[in-house]
Amino acid sequence: MKKAKKIWAGICATLLLTLAVAQPLEPAYADTGDELEQQLQESAERKEELAEQIKEVEADKTRALEAKALLDERNILLQQEIDTVQKQIENTEASIAEYEQKEAEQYELFCQQVRQEEERGTVSYWSVLFNATDFADLLSRIDFINEIMDYSQRIIDDLRQTREQLDTSRQELVKQKETLDATQQELEEQITAAAQLVAEYASTQEGLEAMQAEEEKLFKETEQMLKDWYAQNGGTGDIDATSTQEVLKGLIWPSNARYITDKFGWRDAPTAGASTYHEGVDIGAPYYSDVYAAQSGTVIQAGWNGGYGYSVIIAHDFGVATLYGHMNDYYVSVGQTVSRGQVIGECGSTGISTGPHIHYEVRINGEKIDPLPYLPGYIAYW
Numbered sequence: 001m002k003k004a005k006k007i008w009a010g011i012c013a014t015l016l017l018t019l020a021v022a023q024p025l026e027p028a029y030a031d032t033g034d035e036l037e038q039q040l041q042e043s044a045e046r047k048e049e050l051a052e053q054i055k056e057v058e059a060d061k062t063r064a065l066e067a068k069a070l071l072d073e074r075n076i077l078l079q080q081e082i083d084t085v086q087k088q089i090e091n092t093e094a095s096i097a098e099y100e101q102k103e104a105e106q107y108e109l110f111c112q113q114v115r116q117e118e119e120r121g122t123v124s125y126w127s128v129l130f131n132a133t134d135f136a137d138l139l140s141r142i143d144f145i146n147e148i149m150d151y152s153q154r155i156i157d158d159l160r161q162t163r164e165q166l167d168t169s170r171q172e173l174v175k176q177k178e179t180l181d182a183t184q185q186e187l188e189e190q191i192t193a194a195a196q197l198v199a200e201y202a203s204t205q206e207g208l209e210a211m212q213a214e215e216e217k218l219f220k221e222t223e224q225m226l227k228d229w230y231a232q233n234g235g236t237g238d239i240d241a242t243s244t245q246e247v248l249k250g251l252i253w254p255s256n257a258r259y260i261t262d263k264f265g266w267r268d269a270p271t272a273g274a275s276t277y278h279e280g281v282d283i284g285a286p287y288y289s290d291v292y293a294a295q296s297g298t299v300i301q302a303g304w305n306g307g308y309g310y311s312v313i314i315a316h317d318f319g320v321a322t323l324y325g326h327m328n329d330y331y332v333s334v335g336q337t338v339s340r341g342q343v344i345g346e347c348g349s350t351g352i353s354t355g356p357h358i359h360y361e362v363r364i365n366g367e368k369i370d371p372l373p374y375l376p377g378y379i380a381y382w
């Protein structure tokens with residue numbers, strides 16, 4: 001029994017480990033759009049990071065390939081040099097063989113000559129010693145032998161000297177080739193190392209690309225889940241937005257009211273302290289009516305905001321932000337993620353205001369733009 005328990009514990013541990021590893025590849029359980037948005041954002045960040053890593057490893061691989069190409073080129077030149085020296089060695093060896101042959105021939109010639117002279121009885125030591133008529137004759141006969149010998153000897157010596165010089169050259173060439181061979185061996189080791197590096201980078205890249213594909217799959221799944229969530233819970237969010245224009249196009253009315261009581265731009269200040277350049281539009285809505293987030297995003301301001309009274313600012317993607325002013329109350333806090341259409345407060349007349357309305361601003365990277373194009377079906381009331 002004890003043993004069975006241990007085995008079971010082992011299996012559980014293995015399962016847990018497998019799950020822990022596999023988890024990041026599956027969209028985690030989430031029951032709100034906020035959580036899904038968060039997951040999608042995290043997935044997008046991981047995708048971006050992976051893309052950056054792939055770019056880096058690709059650059060590394062390219063550099064390694066370039067380095068290898070240079071080494072290969074050097075090796076080709078070195079091989080040509082080695083081939084040239086090898087040819088020189090072969091030529092020298094052929095010359096040496098030729099001279100050795102000549103030496104042998106010369107020696108053979110000399111022997112033949114001596115044998116012939118001996119047969120004729122002219123240069124035999126025997127005849128030299130015993131047929132000499134007198135001492136002078138003896139000396140001249142010896143001289144004669146010496147002359148023949150000297151002559152052959154000189155030829156043989158010349159041949160040998162040339163052969164010895166050739167042999168010295170050959171030794172030098174062999175030494176030169178040995179040095180070149182050693183250099184080539186080193187170079188080939190470097191080439192092997194470079195090729196290995198290229199292979200390593202390629203393998204790393206492959207791994208990262210596989211991770212990227214998995215992350216892409218996870219991103220798509222999370223995106224679908226978020227779409228499904230929005231479909232069930234109202235609103236669709238701006239998850240498909242890929243540009244400022246798309247975020248702007250996705251803006252919805254922040255109120256059920258459709259009256260615009262004051263437009264964007266120059267105007268006469270409606271009350272003391274109000275600006276003469278109107279940086280938003282005023283939506284005439286009743287007290288306590290809902291104020292909606294025009295687009296999903298993150299709350300970056302919530303609370304008292306000078307002349308705006310109680311206001312909320314939401315940062316959306318691609319530098320777009322929206323402001324809702326003069327609210328009676330607000331329901332969100334800074335850092336909170338909100339979804340499109342979420343109620344963020346109630347209409348009021350706080351701050352510098354003459355009556356209940358929503359002062360609505362749209363900003364792109366802080367610059368205030370006319371929100372009217374993004375309020376379809378408005379009723380002009382100014």
Ligand SMILES: [Zn+2]
Pocket residue numbers: 262278280281282358359360
């Ligand atoms: Zn206003």
